[in-house]
Amino acid sequence: MEQGKMQSRFIIESDDEEDDAGAGDEGSSSDSPSSYNQWPQSYKQSIDILSSVQSPSLSFLGTSTPSRPSNSFINNSYQGKTPEINYNLMKPLLRPTTSDEQQQQQHEDIQKSSQYLVPLRKPSLQQIPQDLKAPVIGLEVSPYQQCSYTQGAMNGINVLCGVGILSTPYAIKQGGWLGLVILGVFAVLAWYTGVLLRHCLDSSEGLETYLDIGHVAFGTTGRIVISIILYVELYACCIEYLILESDNLSKLFPNVHISIGSLTLNSHVLFAILTTLVVMPTTWLRDLTCLSYISAGGVIATILLVTCLFWIGVVDDVGFENKGSMLNLPGISIAIGLYGYCYSGHGVFPNIYSSLKNRNQFPFIMLTCIGFSTVLFAAAAVMGYKMFGESTESQFTINLPRNLVISKIAVWATVANPITKYALTITPVAMSFEELLPQSQQKYLNIIMLRSALVISTLIVAISVPFFALVMALIGSLLAMLVTYILPCACFLAIFKKEVAWHQVAACSFIIVIGVTCACVGTYSSISRIIQNYT
Numbered sequence: 001m002e003q004g005k006m007q008s009r010f011i012i013e014s015d016d017e018e019d020d021a022g023a024g025d026e027g028s029s030s031d032s033p034s035s036y037n038q039w040p041q042s043y044k045q046s047i048d049i050l051s052s053v054q055s056p057s058l059s060f061l062g063t064s065t066p067s068r069p070s071n072s073f074i075n076n077s078y079q080g081k082t083p084e085i086n087y088n089l090m091k092p093l094l095r096p097t098t099s100d101e102q103q104q105q106q107h108e109d110i111q112k113s114s115q116y117l118v119p120l121r122k123p124s125l126q127q128i129p130q131d132l133k134a135p136v137i138g139l140e141v142s143p144y145q146q147c148s149y150t151q152g153a154m155n156g157i158n159v160l161c162g163v164g165i166l167s168t169p170y171a172i173k174q175g176g177w178l179g180l181v182i183l184g185v186f187a188v189l190a191w192y193t194g195v196l197l198r199h200c201l202d203s204s205e206g207l208e209t210y211l212d213i214g215h216v217a218f219g220t221t222g223r224i225v226i227s228i229i230l231y232v233e234l235y236a237c238c239i240e241y242l243i244l245e246s247d248n249l250s251k252l253f254p255n256v257h258i259s260i261g262s263l264t265l266n267s268h269v270l271f272a273i274l275t276t277l278v279v280m281p282t283t284w285l286r287d288l289t290c291l292s293y294i295s296a297g298g299v300i301a302t303i304l305l306v307t308c309l310f311w312i313g314v315v316d317d318v319g320f321e322n323k324g325s326m327l328n329l330p331g332i333s334i335a336i337g338l339y340g341y342c343y344s345g346h347g348v349f350p351n352i353y354s355s356l357k358n359r360n361q362f363p364f365i366m367l368t369c370i371g372f373s374t375v376l377f378a379a380a381a382v383m384g385y386k387m388f389g390e391s392t393e394s395q396f397t398i399n400l401p402r403n404l405v406i407s408k409i410a411v412w413a414t415v416a417n418p419i420t421k422y423a424l425t426i427t428p429v430a431m432s433f434e435e436l437l438p439q440s441q442q443k444y445l446n447i448i449m450l451r452s453a454l455v456i457s458t459l460i461v462a463i464s465v466p467f468f469a470l471v472m473a474l475i476g477s478l479l480a481m482l483v484t485y486i487l488p489c490a491c492f493l494a495i496f497k498k499e500v501a502w503h504q505v506a507a508c509s510f511i512i513v514i515g516v517t518c519a520c521v522g523t524y525s526s527i528s529r530i531i532q533n534y535t
Contacts, residue, residue, distance in 0.1 A: 038220060040227055040435055044209050046428035047351050049288050050159075050234075146357040149365060154299065155352050156369030159345040161302040161376060162237075163244055163418065164476075166395040167338045167469050168377050169384025173392045175335030176327040180378060183339045187374040189511055190343040193488035194366040196508070197350055198359075200488070203495050208354040210347055214487070217494035226487060230347045231429045233479040235458065238426050240471055241279075241418035242462035244395065246272040248415050251398050252408070269463055275419070276459040282423035283430065283451045294420045301413045306380050308410035309396065313387050316404055322389030333525035336518045337473030337480075342377050343370070344480035346488065394469035430454055470530050477522025485515035 147155070172179055200213040207213060214226035249271040250256075256267045265273070282291065312318050353362050384396040393399050397414050400407035430451045434442065437450075465471055489508035493500060500508075 038215070038223055040211070040432040042431040042435060043211050043227065043230075043428060044351060044354075046431050047209070047348055048355070050348065050424045050428060147352070147355045148357060149361050152352050152356050152361070152365045153368045153372075154296070155355075156345065156349065156365060157372055158296050158299050159348045159352075160343065160369055160373040161299055162421075163240060163414075164338070164342040164344070164472065165302055165305065165377055165380050166244070166397060166414065167472055168342070168381035169388065169392045169396045170394050170469050171335040171338035172324065172381050172385040173390060174328060174331030174338070176325045176332070178327045179332060179335040179339070180381065182332075182336060183342070183374065183377060183381070186339050186343050187370050189514070190346070190484055191363075191366050191370050192507070193485055193511065194346060194349050194370075195363050196488045196492040197346065198353055198362050200491050200495055201350055201353055208350065210350050210483075213350065213491050213495075217491035222491075227432070229479060229482055229487075231432055233344065233347065233475065233483060234425050235429050235454075236471070236475045236479065238422055238429075238455075238458045239462045239465075240468065240475070241422050241425070242272050242275055242458060243466055243468045243471065244418055245275040245415060246462065246466065247395060247468055248397055248411050249275075251402070252411060252415075268466060272459060272462055272466075276455060279419055279422040280452055280455045282419075283426055283455055284448050285423065288424055288427060291420050291424055298417050298421065301417045302376060304413050305397075305410055306376055306383075308400075308406050308413075309380060309383050309387070311406050312400060312404060312410075313383055316401070316406065318387050318401065320383065320386035322386050324385060324389060333477075333521045334469070334473045334529065337475070337477035337522040337526055338469065339476070340480040340484070340518065340522065341472050341476030342373070343484050344476065345369075346484045394467075394472075426451070426454060426458070465530060467530060467533060470526050470533075473522060474526035474530070477519055477526055481515045481519040481522070485511050486519070489515075 168183075171183075175182070197210070197213065200216070201207045204216055207216065210230065211223050211227055214222035218225075246268045250267040253271075254267060256270060258265045258270055285291070313320050349366070352365070353359060356362060356365070380396065384399070385392055388396065388399045391399065395414075397407075397411050400410055430447075433450055433454070434447055437446065489511045493505065493508050
């Protein structure tokens with residue numbers, strides 16, 4: 001499909017215009033899922049920030065805003081700028097036939113009526129003549145300012161190279177050396193399902209996100225179910241961040257505790273609470289662009305971790321002498337979940353594809369992202385397990401010798417990265433809830449209270465289930481298997497139906513069977529092991 005045909009704009013219409021046009025557009029809108037007024041509407045703009053899909057022309061602290069301009073909370077961040085700049089940045093995209101006076105009046109009405117962070121108006125998708133199109137300023141990527149091959153690859157690597165690498169040595173401990181075959185198989189299948197998502201996006205005009213794919217494949221139910229799965233996955237990742245911070249800071253300061261009367265908070269609980277207090281204000285920020293740039297350093301942090309691990313093994317004479325077992329059947333189900341977590345980036349890949357200048361490069365970008373990440377995962381897994389053997393902890397940073405400076409560098413690099421990513425990860429979840437609030441309740445104070453409650457809830461879960469590897473294995477077995485392997489194949493088959501060749505049906509069916517089997521086995525084992533830790 002030609003790139004020009006895929007370009008579209010959200011037209012912000014008044015409620016009266018939508019009501020008048022509803023009957024006439026009802027039949028045609030069914031072919032374009034983006035034109036449905038369905039929850040959630042804030043997914044694309046929030047995931048674009050999470051994946052660092054930013055316009056290359058934006059400055060470090062630029063004036064980017066959400067593409068939905070009806071928002072007094074965000075409008076306030078532009079106080080002090082000239083009226084001309086404010087108007088150019090915040091004006092809605094209206095019908096080309098509307099006069100200048102009507103545009104100005106509708107702009108003023110929107111500003112007066114807007115009170116919250118997510119869009120009040122319902123978007124509808126229309127094609128604008130090419131000569132009348134204007135670039136959309138905001139979190140959505142403008143067709144005139146799209147990502148290159150390098151930017152797309154870096155965004156993808158940044159999504160994949162997260163905290164999952166910390167548990168790869170532990171995965172070998174659980175499943176044995178042959179478990180690395182699972183890592184390789186998951187990598188190949190993840191690339192294939194990523195390409196399937198690309199075909200799904202090209203199947204209809206205006207598709208940009210995973211939710212749009214679900215809508216085309218399975219209607220409104222598919223959109224909502226996939227939305228919930230993706231949001232639960234993001235929420236669970238935030239829980240993992242808090243557990244990670246607690247474990248690693250406790251390693252640095254093991255004797256820290258606080259006593260309040262008869263209540264004593266050990267170092268794990270105390271650092272989980274302190275981390276929550278640090279990250280909570282970042283969830284209130286009007287503009288998360290700065291955090292998205294800083295969190296892009298996650299790729300550098302991951303490379304630094306692997307380098308530190310190699311340095312400690314070679315230069316500091318820890319050595320690589322442990323042999324281990326070839327196969328450990330009792331623990332292979334946990335290893336499946338840990339390896340599956342490493343490839344849990346498919347919720348973001350459609351956004352990366354939509355942002356590319358040359359979309360034909362996407363399969364090669366996927367190959368670069370997954371190939372580079374897999375090399376890092378395998379390197380960390382082999383070196384970590386060869387160094388620590390059966391004493392390998394759920395995060396290899398906990399095993400690093402405490403007296404070495406290079407160990408402290410590795411631990412602090414591990415601690416710093418999730419602090420910048422927490423707000424970016426929880427914001428899509430928060431914005432989805434904000435859309436459900438009654439219009440009268442969508443105010444700045446209520447939004448802060450909602451986001452704070454969401455952050456506190458992740459703290460409660462992290463303290464209640466402080467098992468990093470088991471929680472990761474549960475996420476990888478249940479959620480990652482769905483998002484990365486099962487749903488892309490199911491959506492592809494549902495969208496193309498009889499157009500699919502027999503070998504594609506066979507491949508998709510095989511992947512679905514593998515995904516369902518791994519999901520069932522891994523989820524059961526993870527939950528069983530978590531329960532055993534309480535009994």
